[in-house]
Amino acid sequence: MLHQRALRHLKVTVLCLVLTVVVLRGTIGAGKFGTPEQDLDEIRQHFQTSRKRAEPHRVLEEIQTGGGGGGGDSGDGGGAGSNNYETFDINKIFVDEGEEEKPDPNKPYTLGPKISDWDEQRSDWLAKNPSFPNFIGPNKPRVLLVTGSAPKPCENPVGDHYLLKSIKNKIDYCRLHGIEIFYNMALLDAEMAGFWAKLPLIRKLLLSHPEIEFLWWMDSDAMFTDMAFELPWERYKDYNLVMHGWNEMVYDDKNWIGLNTGSFLLRNNQWALDLLHTWAPMGPKGKIREEAGKVLTRELKGRPVFEADDQSAMVYLLATQRDTWGNKVYLENGYYLHGYWGILVDRYEEMIENYHPGLGDHRWPLVTHFVGCKPCGKFGDYPVERCLKQMDRAFNFGDNQILQIYGFTHKSLASRKVKRVRNETSNPLEMKDELGLLHPAFKAVKVQQTNQA
């Protein structure tokens, strides 16, 4: 067993070494980098099981958002004085601000300066700031839901409309459950663009907000479809990372979809900082991300060929470093913290017929996640009509649970129109709201004075 593990570690190390050498020597030439032993050291520091980290402190360079066109005033989109939006070209009004600085290829990527006493810093702060407790009720941690999208308009015209409906959906769930929202539209680190952008953001938010006990990352293409389901916080009291997934698929099969990073909980502590640091190295765009992608496709089961993504990297990290991280990671499959839309959306009518909100699982999924639909881009992995139609159904399915509080419902899951299902009354407070969402128990929180750090 030990022998096998040692071999596995060595294999990982060698792979990473090859990776780095290929990338760096391709860009800067062999002379500047030093000996293979030094290369190996750098790589080992990132992936070794004792979680020691590389030291270099690097100020993040100016970054690009990945968009923003050119040009100054006016343009042919609609004329200088035109009031007509239809023919206007949005990209004509943005100014391209300066050149972006290229990251220094000599320095390995880092999310930020080393912090090894975050638990102490945080508990000190909480003790000094009782008005910002990390628990807002018994068994009720303070949670920040983090989501976002790119700062530029979607390439396809209806994409922004779905982003809008998606954030409304999240606003509704979070209002009912006493959760705050951070909607990000800024790229904090140009190297970590795309799906990796969440890592610098998450780290920044955890360190800025010690009062947050759990950060809940949620993709913009994921929607709440069970407004009544409260997360079982008690279940996670000994865990730091909760993702939807299956132990066997991750640890035994190394299946690239054995877990999902589109909706997950991360506790605010040192362990999380260490995890982010270990997770990040496959992210920097360009050759690192491309080469890492090849490693992941080779090492993980079922993974297509494409650049490294954060989810595959997480599977790989857990599968190869189970001893380091596994005991604090909860792979949840008792309810749909993430629910793949393909197996859910055709069953909504059946769910309405047979079940009720509050279950969170296959009977009434907490989250329906439209992986692969990519409504903001030009092309998705599925037919456009199927995606948009189902996204509207999912939205309406969730929205109905909000509307019923007020006596309304959508005319059908396909319809934007709503209809009244309960008459107005002159005694509105005697009305019983069936789902108990009007003044939900999980919202009736009292502020605790003692922090449970």
Add this chain to the structure above:
Amino acid sequence: MLHQRALRHLKVTVLCLVLTVVVLRGTIGAGKFGTPEQDLDEIRQHFQTSRKRAEPHRVLEEIQTGGGGGGGDSGDGGGAGSNNYETFDINKIFVDEGEEEKPDPNKPYTLGPKISDWDEQRSDWLAKNPSFPNFIGPNKPRVLLVTGSAPKPCENPVGDHYLLKSIKNKIDYCRLHGIEIFYNMALLDAEMAGFWAKLPLIRKLLLSHPEIEFLWWMDSDAMFTDMAFELPWERYKDYNLVMHGWNEMVYDDKNWIGLNTGSFLLRNNQWALDLLHTWAPMGPKGKIREEAGKVLTRELKGRPVFEADDQSAMVYLLATQRDTWGNKVYLENGYYLHGYWGILVDRYEEMIENYHPGLGDHRWPLVTHFVGCKPCGKFGDYPVERCLKQMDRAFNFGDNQILQIYGFTHKSLASRKVKRVRNETSNPLEMKDELGLLHPAFKAVKVQQTNQA
């Protein structure tokens, strides 16, 4: 004085009588309606100063959202199996659900059944539900910010992108200030479409949520540009309605822009219900709204010709019924609860140079409101480029105040790109956030057990 007032009342009554008779006899014929005396009675009940209301209880009919196209599957937008969003026609996937029922022309419009004991109902409920107090801190009322947009995609491609940025902007302000958000996308009452849609919505939310002390309505085209400004709640303790405006312009001049209903506070009490009831009658779409529009254009100063809008109706209501409502209405002009964009957006750089957030007024406006821009529609009142460019600048102006908390800022007010302005540190909690927005005092609230109903 009394003589003049009596004459004014009579004039109002006669005008309304003429209005109703014209409308009703035009639609249903003279025979069904009865005598002029009965007509006069109905009208008088709506506009009389003692606030007695018309009795009929009418169940709201099924409503339309004002959009939603036709067709079932597929269509020529992109082919049945196409993954290409660019050529896809969104309207092909929606089903037109049933016919809408027409409102009964015999019955005057009403927002709902008469309630005259709402203060008692509400205080009883608050006493029984100490976990949902209406004050969440000393001098800190529970506030619900209400906004929204139509359920269908914007006619112009970038409109939804601006709605998205606008709601992110509101999420940021409200998170800092402990305010909850309700984003509405449902048309609750087909007759009160467009700008009047807020009335049934506001009434519904007040009656459903007795724990709300103030409802803050805010248009989707209004943005927060001072993230540090907390509303002076104490100033309003004896008032029920707060709007930006000027007494002289409303009461003396009857100027149609003497106040603004794009951003206002309404306290949750009987007075508010009575106000909504009195405000509503000019709203029902069709002939009533058109004819009411003519009255308003004639009676108010500077008003263009168009159907009755809620803002003009409010000016008219206050100017003609000052004795009834005036003592509980605060026309605020000490800061920009609503700030007309035209006189603000070109000064942002000057503001940054000379002032700082937290002022809320002409030096650093709380709200920049893009009246007339209409980015969701096809045509606005101003050139498209001017509107969109300035909306981006306003968004960035506000967003910079959020980003600076985390050590970033936009490269310029015109740029989507952000740049770092503060290095990462291994002691993030020792960092002083200049604006005090990281853990703002107005957020450090304790839950009070006693309700101040």
